Amino acid sequence: MKIVYHEEDDTLFIEFSKDPIVRDETLSWNLNIGYTAAGIGEMTILDAQKSGVYPLQIERVISEAA
Numbered sequence: 627m628k629i630v631y632h633e634e635d636d637t638l639f640i641e642f643s644k645d646p647i648v649r650d651e652t653l654s655w656n657l658n659i660g661y662t663a664a665g666i667g668e669m670t671i672l673d674a675q676k677s678g679v680y681p682l683q684i685e686r687v688i689s690e691a692a
Contacts, residue, residue, distance in 0.1 A: 631680055638674035643667045 628641040645662035652658050656672035674680035 629682070631674065636673050636675050636680075638669075638671040638680045640669045640671075641667070642669075 630639045632639070643662050643664070645664060645667055647660040647667050648663055649661045650658060651661065656677060658670045659666055660668040671679050
């Protein structure tokens with residue numbers, strides 16, 4: 627997995643797989659998903675910081691043993 631943020635144009639690129647992209651789909655004006663034969667390969671999000679997607683916040687859930 628690779629995550630790259632381009633500050634100059636506020637674009638967030640997330641690569642899940644290095645497999646070839648076989649289909650691109652635009653879900654909204656600022657979200658594009660590239661699909662591989664096995665599933666989602668990459669996502670590109672425009673205006674990432676402006677729309678609240680970046681910086682990423684990762685939530686870790688720790689379960690308590692009973």
